[in-house]
Amino acid sequence: MLLLSAIVLNGYGQQHRVYDISDTNKPILLEEIIILHQPDIFEDSTLEFYQSSQLSNLDMMLHHMPDIKQISRGAFAREPIIHGMSAGQIKVTIDGMHIYGACTDRMDPVTAYVEPSNLKDIELGTGSAGMAFGPTIGGSLNLHTADPHFSSKPVTKAMLSADYHSISNGRDLAMQLLTSGKHLASEITATYRDHNPYRAGGGEVVDYSQYNKLNLSWIGKWRINSQHLLKADVIYDDAWDIGYPGLPMDVGFAKARIFGLDHTHFVRHRKLSRIHSKVFYNVIDHAMDDSEREVPIHMDMPGFSQTMGAFSEAFWDFGHGHELMAKVDVHRHNAWADMTMYPENEAPMYMLTWPNTRRWIAGSYVRYMYHHHKHGIQVDARVDYANAKLTTQEGLNHWAVFGEDLSSADQRLTYNLRGTWGYEWTHHLRSHITFGYSERLPTLSEQFGYYLYNAQDGFDYIGNPHLLNEKALQATWNMIYSGHHATASVKVFGYRIQDYIFGHIDPSLSTMTIGANGVKRQENVPLAYITGISGSYHFHLGHHWSLIGNAEYLHGWLDNGDPVPQIPPFMGVSALRYQGKRWFVQGESDWALAQHRVNHAFGEHPSHGHSIWNLRAVYEWDMFHKVWEVEMAVENIMDQNYHLFLDWGQIPRQGRNIKVGMEVHL
Amino acid sequence: MFYQSITRLAVLMMAAAVMVAGCKKDPVDPPIDPTDDYTLIQSGTVDQYEVEVYAHEDLFVGYNPLYVQVTNTTNNKIEEDLTVMLMPMMDMGTMQHSAPIEQPGTANADGLYEGQVVFIMPSGAMGSWTLTVKLDDGDGMKEVDLNVSVSEKSEARMLTFLGEDAAQEKLFVSLVEPAEWEVGINPFKVTVHKRETMMDFPAVEDLTVEIEPEMPTMGHGSPNNVDPTHDSRGHYRGEVNFTMTGFWRVHLTLKRGADMVKDDIYFDITF
Known part of the structure; x- marks a missing residue:
């Protein structure tokens, strides 16, 4: 009963799930569990199902998560989208650290910088539940990095993993080195990926779909005493020669350097249980590259993003079911991007596309929870102050062309408020109702972007410094059944989005990009509506069989009757596994219906439905006192030529792929 | 305990603030010699x-x-x-002509006599330029003839043509370049003079001027340009907006009332 109450109320209610993929063999400190949100056993297994090895990539794991879809521009770094909301509408963080991509074309979502080898869990909050990480209307995705545990005796463990993909002649290598003692623990991970252009179903090679990357991370922990814990995170991610078949240009390199330092103080004094604080700094350096493409004029498009900040959160437990969490959060984001075109026998043409922007955001967040018998309530509130400025005269001059004097800072406030009521109908059945009001800031691109070309609709986009905050009213109802042999949930939700940010054609402006269809200015559309229903299930059938899956249907419309863009069709994933003693075999299916409701102004095209089948087998054995694991998989068995609705450029996805992988634990 | 942690956080935040703070540069002393920034043409x-x-x-x-x-x-x-006066003269052997001039008169704050000359052709085989400087010190007029060399820029900075309205004047439209062209709003200034005689090139003050910038290579223009209007002495001031660096072409249309004086002329500007 206690545990169930905890599931109802701990964490962020039903909309905030933690997908724990940590190695359960590791010794775990009691204190550390408290930091984590209560993992839901049902959700827990979703990732485990698909993360069959340390080499599965994060894009694939996200693809199988309920409520998350992806915008794809190639085989690399897909952009997460929650309930039809993406980019500035959602908040993607690594360990709560604010990170902003450096690419004006959103080729570098934050999810590109974490690998399964250094990922502990993924924390998803849909809609207003995302507010714990910042002002957001669509939700949040927080990637927790690995958390090496302390052990009473010194322990050193290592893991090596390698695999091969026939589809792209692709090779992946991963390594983990874990050392832990009573007071110190450290985990070093390395992942290397080298993939050539892949073949689509039918055998045709998709040009410009290659990628290479190296991801290194170090996570160190120091337990100073029973009350104080320090944790340091360093992520070094380099990707290079990345093809984006859905775009007219590729990426030369994308470099991320991410640093975080955490301090946790387990106070346990009176009602205050702990204080968790963090300082962080990250830089992203990104360079697009069109040297391999046939373009009228070659251009360089570098971008740079730098973020630093700190947050501190305190947790109180007042007993009798009352709990409180309060957080203060401040960060600064600097970004610039420019473009230089090199016409033949002519002077280079140069412009700033993100004209030296700087934004401070300071916020505070409070969460109050109360549970009593079968009832629980949770109230979340957040307020943020944002101050954005163009920091150079050059940047201001760019905007002066549009008659804008941006010499004084853009200051704004955002408010987020949410209430949830949960009720346990029976021991196994519970439901929640949530109402939320949320606001988000326009992104720097939306506000200050300067002739940003969008390959999907073929328009140059001009920002709008006077955009209003996007606001959403949200209502969600869900019902969760969790029995011994089955877990299933269904969720119905709706958003009424006010001042929806959307590009409108401005016929008075001439295009910058050769061949562009025109210029759009970012404007606020009075109203947009997104509604949907989603469901997940996990059934255990006898001792050996299990079935897991989820599906989601979304429907959205703008107030002029057009569909909201980026709304995928009814789609889902499912997998059936037979678990032996040291092996398992699983069949997976991945399907979507056709989507005919498209937003033509956004450059969308109807998509056909698809149904893809995969077969996967993993076998584990001991040899030389080590644990060995081998994985064999055939993905897209029928070699279907298909693409998803949210794929840019209607580029076909991978055809039949034979994957062979090997992992050894030392 | 709680306060300790808060203090610790404050220290960390201050450290971050120190990282954020930039450094300031000392102001540079102004140059003493006002001609330092200029090129000596002749003495x-x-x-x-x-x-x-x-x-x-x-x-x-x-x-x-x-x-x-x-x-x-x-x-x-x-x-x-x-009091200083300038008189440019082009000697073409069989004939001589002067050029539009804005006379310096008295000295400016730097003690320099600042005047403007629109050289209407280059030096070379056709002829050579002499710039006569006339000084009046209250004790008679003194003159010094200086040979000066005038070259043509790769991008024309002066356009000359016969006006297409009834007046049929020989007109000279010159671009008054700012110190530097930049992305953003740029002052766009032209002077218009006409040839009354070979020795007299007065300012033309009654035209309307329209401008239209374009990047020929890209086929795009820029928004919110301001057509030059007459200020004084044949100077027309407006604003041209450049959204990027590179090769721009600013098209001009000259009108006198409703009559077309000239269109299809342009200045190329590369920066």
């Missing part, structure tokens, strides 16, 4: 005066601001109380 002497003519750059066909410095060689002092 000569007349009586006790040494005359030096400076410009921003080597002389070119177009609107050239000139700065005359007069030094009294007897006491080595800069003379700031003279």
Whole structure:
């Protein structure tokens, strides 16, 4: 009963799930569990199902998560989208650290910088539940990095993993080195990926779909005493020669350097249980590259993003079911991007596309929870102050062309408020109702972007410094059944989005990009509506069989009757596994219906439905006192030529792929 | 305990703030010699005066601001109380002509006599330019003839044509370049003069001027340009907006009332 109450109320209610993929063999400190949100056993297994090895990539794991879809521009770094909301509408963080991509074309979502080898869990909050990480209307995705545990005796463990993909002649290598003692623990991970252009179903090679990357991370922990814990995170991610078949240009390199330092103080004094604080700094350096493409004029498009900040959160437990969490959060984001075109026998043409922007955001967040018998309530509130400025005269001059004097800072406030009521109908059945009001800031691109070309609709986009905050009213109802042999949930939700940010054609402006269809200015559309229903299930059938899956249907419309863009069709994933003693075999299916409701102004095209089948087998054995694991998989068995609705450029996805992988634990 | 942690956080935040803070540069002292920023074009002497003519750059066909410095060689002092006149003359053998001039008169705050000449053709086989500097020190007019060389810029800075309205004047439209073209709003200034006689090139003050910038390579323009309007002495001031660096072409249309004087002319600007 206690545990169930905890599931109802701990964490962020039903909309905030933690997908724990940590190695359960590791010794775990009691204190550390408290930091984590209560993992839901049902959700827990979703990732485990698909993360069959340390080499599965994060894009694939996200693809199988309920409520998350992806915008794809190639085989690399897909952009997460929650309930039809993406980019500035959602908040993607690594360990709560604010990170902003450096690419004006959103080729570098934050999810590109974490690998399964250094990922502990993924924390998803849909809609207003995302507010714990910042002002957001669509939700949040927080990637927790690995958390090496302390052990009473010194322990050193290592893991090596390698695999091969026939589809792209692709090779992946991963390594983990874990050392832990009573007071110190450290985990070093390395992942290397080298993939050539892949073949689509039918055998045709998709040009410009290659990628290479190296991801290194170090996570160190120091337990100073029973009350104080320090944790340091360093992520070094380099990707290079990345093809984006859905775009007219590729990426030369994308470099991320991410640093975080955490301090946790387990106070346990009176009602205050702990204080968790963090300082962080990250830089992203990104360079697009069109040297391999046939373009009228070659251009360089570098971008740079730098973020630093700190947050501190305190947790109180007042007993009798009352709990409180309060957080203060401040960060600064600097970004610039420019473009230089090199016409033949002519002077280079140069412009700033993100004209030296700087934004401070300071916020505070409070969460109050109360549970009593079968009832629980949770109230979340957040307020943020944002101050954005163009920091150079050059940047201001760019905007002066549009008659804008941006010499004084853009200051704004955002408010987020949410209430949830949960009720346990029976021991196994519970439901929640949530109402939320949320606001988000326009992104720097939306506000200050300067002739940003969008390959999907073929328009140059001009920002709008006077955009209003996007606001959403949200209502969600869900019902969760969790029995011994089955877990299933269904969720119905709706958003009424006010001042929806959307590009409108401005016929008075001439295009910058050769061949562009025109210029759009970012404007606020009075109203947009997104509604949907989603469901997940996990059934255990006898001792050996299990079935897991989820599906989601979304429907959205703008107030002029057009569909909201980026709304995928009814789609889902499912997998059936037979678990032996040291092996398992699983069949997976991945399907979507056709989507005919498209937003033509956004450059969308109807998509056909698809149904893809995969077969996967993993076998584990001991040899030389080590644990060995081998994985064999055939993905897209029928070699279907298909693409998803949210794929840019209607580029076909991978055809039949034979994957062979090997992992050894030392 | 709680306060300890808060203090610790504050220290960390302060550390972050220190990282954020930039450093400030010391102001640079202004140059002492006002001609330091200019190029010496030519010099000569007349009586006790040494005359030096400076410009921003080597002389070119177009609107050239000139700065005359007069030094009294007897006491080595800069003379700031003279009246200075300029007279450019092109000698083409069979004929001679002058050019549009804005006379310096008295000295500016830097003690320089600042005038402007629109050189309407380059020096070369066709002929050569002489710039006569006339000094009036209250004791008679003194003249010094300086040979100057004028070249044509790769991008024309002066356009000449016959007006297509009834007046049929020979017109000279010159671009008054700012110190630097940049992305953003740029002042766009032109002067218009006409040839009354070979020796007289008065300002034309009654035109309307329209501009339309374009990047020929890209086929795009820019928004919110301001057509130049007449200010004084044949100067027309407006604004041109450049959204990026590179090769721009600013098209001009000249009208007198409803009558078309000239269109299809342009200045190319690369920066």
